[in-house]
Amino acid sequence: xxxxxxxxxxxxxxxxxxxxxxxxxxxxxxxxxxxxxxxxxxxxxxxxxxxxxxxxxxxxxxxxxxxxxxxxxxxxxxxxxxxxxxxxxxxxxxxxxxxxxxxxxxxxxxxxxxxxxxxxxxxxxxxxxxxxxxxxxxxxxxxxxxxxxxxxxxxxxxxxxxxxxxxxxxxxxxxxxxxxxxxxxxxxxxxxxxxxxxxxxxxxxxxxxxxxxxxxxxxxxxxxxxxxxxxxxxxxxxxxxxxxxxxxxxxxxxxxxxxxxxxxxxxxxxxxxxxxxxxxxxxxxxxxxxxxxxxxxxxxxxxxxxxxxxxxxxxxxxxxxxxxxxxxxxxxxxxxxxxxxxxxxxxxxxxxxxxxxxxxxxxxxxxxxxxxxxxxxxxxxxxxxxxxxxxxxxxxxxxxxxxxxxxxxxxxxxxxxxxxxxxxxxxxxxxxxxxxxxxxxxxxxxxxxxxxxxxxxx
Numbered sequence: 492x493x494x495x496x497x498x499x500x501x502x503x504x505x506x507x508x509x510x511x512x513x514x515x516x517x518x519x520x521x522x523x524x525x526x527x528x529x530x531x532x533x534x535x536x537x538x539x540x541x542x543x544x545x546x547x548x549x550x551x552x553x554x555x556x557x558x559x560x561x562x563x564x565x566x567x568x569x570x571x572x573x574x575x576x577x578x579x580x581x582x583x584x585x586x587x588x589x590x591x592x593x594x595x596x597x598x599x600x601x602x603x604x605x606x607x608x609x610x611x612x613x614x615x616x617x618x619x620x621x622x623x624x625x626x627x628x629x630x631x632x633x634x635x636x637x638x639x640x641x642x643x644x645x646x647x648x649x650x651x652x653x654x655x656x657x658x659x660x661x662x663x664x665x666x667x668x669x670x671x672x673x674x675x676x677x678x679x680x681x682x683x684x685x686x687x688x689x690x691x692x693x694x695x696x697x698x699x700x701x702x703x704x705x706x707x708x709x710x711x712x713x714x715x716x717x718x719x720x721x722x723x724x725x726x727x728x729x730x731x732x733x734x735x736x737x738x739x740x741x742x743x744x745x746x747x748x749x750x751x752x753x754x755x756x757x758x759x760x761x762x763x764x765x766x767x768x769x770x771x772x773x774x775x776x777x778x779x780x781x782x783x784x785x786x787x788x789x790x791x792x793x794x795x796x797x798x799x800x801x802x803x804x805x806x807x808x809x810x811x812x813x814x815x816x817x818x819x820x821x822x823x824x825x826x827x828x829x830x831x832x833x834x835x836x837x838x839x840x841x842x843x844x845x846x847x848x849x850x851x852x853x854x855x856x857x858x859x860x861x862x863x864x865x866x867x868x869x870x871x872x873x874x875x876x877x878x879x880x881x882x883x884x885x886x887x888x889x890x891x892x893x894x895x896x897x898x899x900x901x902x903x904x905x906x907x908x909x910x911x912x913x914x915x916x917x918x919x920x921x922x923x924x925x926x927x928x929x930x931x932x933x934x935x936x937x938x939x940x941x942x943x944x945x946x947x948x949x
Contacts, residue, residue: 495519499667500627503647504634505738507673508730512634516599517549523597524582525565532584532597535617537605539588545601546574546586589613589621596629598622604635607642609745609899618643627663637729637738639746640890641915645739652735670738673716673731680711681718692757693717699759700733725753745896745906747868747919751875752893761889764797764881766790771824772799774816775928777921778831778843779805783914784812785921787888788821796877796929801888803917809843813850825856827928829920832857858927864910870926871919891918 494504494515504512513534520532534550536542554568554576566579575585598621600606607614625631635644651668654661661667673679689697697713700706708716720727726749732738740756755761766772767790775787784807788800802815816823826847832855835842844855880889894915897906910916 494669497667497669498630498632499661500629500663501631501666502633502669503644503651503666504632504669504671505648505732505735506634506636506669506671507676507732508636510671510676512671513545513599513601514549516632516634517545518553520597520599521550521553521584524578524584525580527580527582529581530596531582531594533595533599533621534584534586535598535600535621536586536588537602537610541601542574542586542588550576550584550586589616595621595625598625598629598631600631600633600635602635603633604638604642604644607644608638611642614643631666633666637732639894640739641894648735648739670735672733674706674708674712674733679715679731680709681714682711687717689713689717693720695759696757704734706733725750728753728756740893745899745911746893747895747897747910748872748875748892751872752889754876755878755880760878761880761882761885763883764799764879766799766821767792768822772819772821773824774826775921775925776826776828776832777917777924778829779917779920783917785917786812786815787918787921787925788819789925794877795879796874796925797879797881798885798888799881801885801918803887809846810850813847813852816852825854826852827856827858827924829858829924856928858924864923865908867923867927868910870929871922874926874929888918891915892922895919 494512506512517534520534524530524532534545536545568576568578574587575583577583600617603614606617622631633644633647637645639645647666648668651666654665655668697708700708716731719731723730728737728740770790770792773789775789777785779785783803783805786802787798790797790799800819804811832844833842844857848855896911898909898911899906910919
């Protein structure tokens, strides 16, 4: 009833799993086309099998179970195409995985977060084609669980939630934000049967909800959450979020660091971290072949690797990055680079090592060439429990770590054993430099030659 009483022309719904929201809109849109002339309603699903299921189990099932007298009055649908019902009044409803030609007055997009994460081209087509084809004054509804902080669903949720918090008066083309948490579902509880004591992480999590968000959970709700967490593990934030912010903490399917990032959030290792002026700052670089460069800034404090700052840019010369270091004003330790810093530039014959050294980026330490990418990724995983992130300066890095994932083969529906090369790759490459630099096999290389060095210099 809450959605029905608060619907807007354009609505976007961030939600927990299995709340029946797509079912609601299937029934609502079917009702509209049955009793309105020359209207078209479309439901876009994220997978072919889901489109077939939605059409069969929700749309057609609802039509089949109307009273016979009402169906006789409305007239039988002309269903000569799969996934569509067309009625004698000139109205129709269809379920598909993509947009169709023609005007649509009512459009519902299901699990759009998944589409944005795994089929970005299709997501672009839905936004530029399907949504843009709905005229002002008609209705668009989008619902999904979250799948990372990338893509149209994340962007639309962020914008609409911000407008809601600021009390902005919405136009008919602005999305109204809705969020439905797991704890708002009265069925999500266990009265008896769960007997295990909550571990320290869960106890801290429940207390955080109470203190920061004023969310008071009952014991049956806590038992339900604890049991679900055993089954869902690091996917719990996306499948059953407690807050909108938490929903987008979740890693997307195929993420290399899914489990590790979930633990970072659970253990509250993203926080404000002031620079300690008594500890040197080390930097870790990726010199992208497409001119995108990344710098990770760290301080080592006991067993903690504090990632205190982050910078990325493109289209700038090395002198720009030297100025970035200078403007930060940190007292530096070593600047760690991948092996390709030795490559000499065409035309000048001068290596980037020499250029940076001339720009007083010193001392430089060069990390040996990667022989096995998966070994490097595993090295990052092993180091993850020591990472702490400065919340105010590392948001881009955090986003990249959450979205660094396996390449996806859309033809076979399988993930490949290789990373997807996109805007998140460069930060992940710099993290691999960091992990390799922390091993016992770093190589300090100068213009004159190479020599093995211990990495225990921090």
